[in-house]
Amino acid sequence: MLSFINKHLRFFLTGSFSIVFAACYGVPVELENPKLISTKNSDDQAIAGLKVQLFENRNPIDEFYTDENGLVEFYPVQKDKYHYSIKIEDIDGADNGGEFETAKIDITDSNFFEITLKGK
Amino acid sequence: MKLKFKLKTKLHSIYKQIEIKEHKLSYLFLEITRKCNLNCLHCGSDCKADSKFPELTTESWFKIIDYFEKTYSKSVAFIITGGEPLLHPDVFKIGKYISDKKMRWGMVTNGIKLNSSTLHKLIESGIYSITLSLDGLENSHNWLRNSKIAYKKVLIALNEIGKSNIYFKDVVTCVNPKNINELDKLAELLIRNKIENWRLFRIFPSGRAKNNDKLNLSFKQTQEMLDFIAKNKKAYFKKGLNLNLSCEGWISMEKDIQVRDNPFFCRAGINIASILSDGTITGCTNNSEAFHVGNIIKDNFANLWENNFDIFRDRDWLKNTECINCKYFNQCKGSSIHLWENFEDEKPKFCYAVDLEKLKS
Ligand SMILES: C[S@@+](CC[C@H](N)C(=O)[O-])C[C@H]1O[C@@H](n2cnc3c(N)ncnc32)[C@H](O)[C@@H]1O
């Protein structure tokens, strides 16, 4: 909640949700914006080994795999006015506890994405 | 003070309080060496070629990176610095170790060793942000950098960085009495070389800069530097160069938003920590020994981060200083940590707000 309030305060103060900071002896870095994806099946169980592809304006730019807790964490550098999305695919058949339909979602400013995948 | 700035100041205070309460580690310096191929007049870290300062091994740096990956979020960015980081034999390995974990890293360099081949290796190792030190045109850069070839080399580095597709391409300039009149020429040079970010700061009196008056801007010159930024910020931005005053020094909101994208907030010990080359844990690398809180070799960082960084966060020690009586105290809170040497100091090494006001009166 505090993070949420602060994000909006920052927007009011600087006109931007993200913040680029550089310490005197350091380099510029975007301080915020981790994307935490959590995947589950319809029984609320985590799904491991899913392929998560990140798209920037519909071009694939990176890929990740969910861990044993069904989680992926990544950190896209989101450029203004670009569109970001992810595609979540089951690539190992039934090995991860079932076969799941592919899902696509938009990556918005939010940091957390909880996705329930339907069985095939 | 206009209502708009009053409101912004108030909201910024709330913002800072929340940041302090959350103290999310986002920015971690790794000072991988104290060795340096230059012997700059102003070096606050007192770095030189024959530095005998103890250094952690590459294996230890790997372990440290593993620790931070496991203990904190992947959004922690690692800032590799020195000394001159490009002198470290394993700098590329350390960078790649970080980027293989899908974490971000950046580097600050004097550019002496930066040519197309080293830059290529940095890019292959996944570098995300780079800062090059450029301290003036030929004579003034070579003077401060105490070298006849430094400028020639930094121009090669500048050109290579400009051509690259590294996400953040940044230059820092230590403004001093010798280069203050060259700032417009430097801006042209950076724009020509497609550098996107430029930060200016004063030299602060620590390390070798401690007893060298020739390095310090007078307050009149400091005001000139601020005026230069305020006057040119928008025009340079249109040409692709984002000019900012560095994170150093509190100034009033009204003036701050003319010279910085983000209003002053010293994040040392709040979002920033450093592991120095011998394992010392502190806020920023330029913080004095009074702000060293432990050593990664023997201490549990997460414990220290939760319990021993109060000197950075609540700054209780300021109650014994002159700052406590200042009308700006509630907003400024003692300004930059790096401007304090000891908790017994009466005031910071300089103050952009009060010292500049004295100038006007
Ligand atoms: C300590 S150096 C390390 C990286 C590299 N050797 C270099 O010179 O860029 C990092 C930055 O700190 C700056 N610096 C060093 N001493 C300083 C001082 N006393 N005041 C302000 N900046 C200083 C340098 O100019 C450089 O931009």
Ligand code: SF4
């Ligand atoms: S400022 Fe950088 S280049 Fe100069 S002596 Fe210090 S570490 Fe070396």
Ligand code: SF4
């Ligand atoms: S200690 Fe200095 S360099 Fe570090 S965040 Fe504070 S003002 Fe910036």
